[in-house]
Amino acid sequence: MKGIVSASARITPQFYDLDPMDIVWHGNYARYFELARCAVMDLIGYGYKEMRASGFSWPIIDMHVRYFHPLALAQAADVTASIVEWEHRLKTLYVIRDATTGRKLTSGHTVQVAIDSATGQLQWETPAALREKLGPYLP
Secondary structure, X not given: OOOOEEEEEEEXXXXXXXXXXXXXXXXXXXXXXXXXXXXXXXXXXXXXXXXXXXXXXOOEEEEEEEEOOOOOOOOXXXXXXXXXXXXXXXXXXXXXXXXXOOOEEEEEEXXXXXXXXXXXXXXXOOXXXXXXXXXXXXX
16 A cells, blocks of 8 residues: 655664563554654644644554564664555554665554544544645645
8 A cells, every 4th residue: 555645764772672582572663653653744744733733632543563573772774654544544554674674674554533632522534634734745
Protein backbone atom coordinates (compact mmCIF):
# COMPACT_ATOMS: atom_id res chain seq x y z
CA MET A 1 0.00 0.00 0.00
CA LYS A 2 1.51 3.31 -1.10
CA GLY A 3 1.52 6.14 1.43
CA ILE A 4 -0.05 9.54 0.89
CA VAL A 5 2.88 11.20 2.68
CA SER A 6 5.92 9.79 4.49
CA ALA A 7 8.68 10.96 6.82
CA SER A 8 11.54 9.28 8.64
CA ALA A 9 13.43 9.50 11.91
CA ARG A 10 16.87 8.06 12.74
CA ILE A 11 17.15 5.97 15.88
CA THR A 12 20.18 4.55 17.67
CA PRO A 13 19.21 2.20 20.50
CA GLN A 14 20.92 2.87 23.81
CA PHE A 15 21.80 0.56 26.70
CA TYR A 16 18.51 1.30 28.49
CA ASP A 17 16.55 0.09 25.40
CA LEU A 18 17.90 -3.47 25.73
CA ASP A 19 16.37 -6.53 27.33
CA PRO A 20 18.31 -9.29 29.18
CA MET A 21 19.09 -10.91 25.81
CA ASP A 22 21.03 -7.74 24.73
CA ILE A 23 18.59 -6.83 21.97
CA VAL A 24 16.04 -4.02 21.95
CA TRP A 25 13.09 -4.86 24.20
CA HIS A 26 9.95 -5.31 22.08
CA GLY A 27 8.01 -2.60 23.95
CA ASN A 28 10.41 0.11 22.74
CA TYR A 29 9.23 -0.26 19.15
CA ALA A 30 6.08 1.73 19.97
CA ARG A 31 8.34 4.63 20.98
CA TYR A 32 10.32 4.31 17.75
CA PHE A 33 7.11 4.29 15.70
CA GLU A 34 6.01 7.41 17.58
CA LEU A 35 9.17 9.27 16.59
CA ALA A 36 8.44 8.67 12.89
CA ARG A 37 4.72 9.34 13.31
CA CYS A 38 5.53 12.70 14.87
CA ALA A 39 7.89 13.43 11.96
CA VAL A 40 5.16 12.82 9.36
CA MET A 41 2.55 14.77 11.33
CA ASP A 42 4.97 17.68 11.76
CA LEU A 43 5.72 17.53 8.03
CA ILE A 44 2.06 18.13 7.19
CA GLY A 45 1.71 20.77 9.92
CA TYR A 46 -0.59 18.76 12.20
CA GLY A 47 1.61 17.78 15.15
CA TYR A 48 0.42 17.66 18.75
CA LYS A 49 0.25 21.44 19.15
CA GLU A 50 -1.87 21.82 15.99
CA MET A 51 -4.08 18.85 16.93
CA ARG A 52 -4.86 20.40 20.29
CA ALA A 53 -5.54 23.80 18.70
CA SER A 54 -7.94 22.16 16.22
CA GLY A 55 -10.03 20.76 19.09
CA PHE A 56 -9.32 17.07 18.48
CA SER A 57 -7.26 14.32 20.03
CA TRP A 58 -6.23 11.25 18.06
CA PRO A 59 -5.76 8.23 20.35
CA ILE A 60 -4.28 5.06 18.94
CA ILE A 61 -6.90 2.32 19.02
CA ASP A 62 -4.91 -0.43 17.28
CA MET A 63 -1.23 -1.23 16.83
CA HIS A 64 0.45 -4.12 15.08
CA VAL A 65 4.17 -4.94 15.00
CA ARG A 66 6.01 -7.55 12.95
CA TYR A 67 9.61 -8.28 14.00
CA PHE A 68 11.92 -9.64 11.31
CA HIS A 69 15.36 -9.03 12.82
CA PRO A 70 16.27 -7.58 16.23
CA LEU A 71 17.78 -4.16 16.79
CA ALA A 72 21.00 -4.09 18.78
CA LEU A 73 22.86 -1.59 20.92
CA ALA A 74 24.00 1.46 18.90
CA GLN A 75 22.64 0.02 15.63
CA ALA A 76 21.55 3.04 13.59
CA ALA A 77 18.20 2.51 11.93
CA ASP A 78 15.70 4.61 10.01
CA VAL A 79 12.03 4.48 10.96
CA THR A 80 9.67 5.58 8.18
CA ALA A 81 6.03 6.42 8.81
CA SER A 82 3.58 6.63 5.90
CA ILE A 83 -0.02 7.78 6.16
CA VAL A 84 -2.07 5.33 4.10
CA GLU A 85 -5.66 5.99 5.20
CA TRP A 86 -7.23 9.20 6.39
CA GLU A 87 -10.97 8.96 5.80
CA HIS A 88 -12.88 8.01 8.98
CA ARG A 89 -9.62 6.99 10.70
CA LEU A 90 -5.91 7.61 10.40
CA LYS A 91 -3.81 4.57 9.51
CA THR A 92 -0.03 4.86 9.50
CA LEU A 93 2.39 2.19 8.26
CA TYR A 94 5.91 1.89 9.68
CA VAL A 95 9.11 0.28 8.45
CA ILE A 96 12.36 0.14 10.39
CA ARG A 97 15.46 -0.46 8.27
CA ASP A 98 19.12 -0.77 9.17
CA ALA A 99 20.65 2.61 8.27
CA THR A 100 23.77 1.03 6.74
CA THR A 101 22.43 -1.99 4.82
CA GLY A 102 18.78 -1.04 4.27
CA ARG A 103 17.73 -4.45 5.62
CA LYS A 104 14.12 -4.45 6.84
CA LEU A 105 14.08 -5.11 10.58
CA THR A 106 10.52 -4.36 11.65
CA SER A 107 7.20 -3.26 10.19
CA GLY A 108 3.86 -2.35 11.65
CA HIS A 109 0.92 0.00 11.67
CA THR A 110 -1.23 2.08 13.96
CA VAL A 111 -4.85 3.19 13.66
CA GLN A 112 -6.06 6.41 15.26
CA VAL A 113 -9.50 7.97 15.51
CA ALA A 114 -10.52 11.58 16.04
CA ILE A 115 -12.14 12.51 19.34
CA ASP A 116 -13.72 15.93 19.91
CA SER A 117 -11.73 17.30 22.85
CA ALA A 118 -14.65 19.31 24.24
CA THR A 119 -17.28 16.56 24.17
CA GLY A 120 -15.24 13.34 24.13
CA GLN A 121 -17.28 12.18 21.15
CA LEU A 122 -15.82 9.93 18.46
CA GLN A 123 -15.86 11.62 15.05
CA TRP A 124 -17.22 9.41 12.29
CA GLU A 125 -15.70 11.64 9.60
CA THR A 126 -12.20 13.02 9.43
CA PRO A 127 -12.17 16.56 10.81
CA ALA A 128 -11.63 19.35 8.29
CA ALA A 129 -8.40 20.36 10.05
CA LEU A 130 -6.67 17.11 9.02
CA ARG A 131 -8.26 17.03 5.55
CA GLU A 132 -6.86 20.51 4.89
CA LYS A 133 -3.36 19.52 6.03
CA LEU A 134 -3.38 16.42 3.80
CA GLY A 135 -4.84 18.30 0.80
CA PRO A 136 -1.50 19.08 -0.89
CA TYR A 137 -0.49 15.38 -0.67
CA LEU A 138 -3.69 13.90 -2.07
CA PRO A 139 -3.92 12.93 -5.75
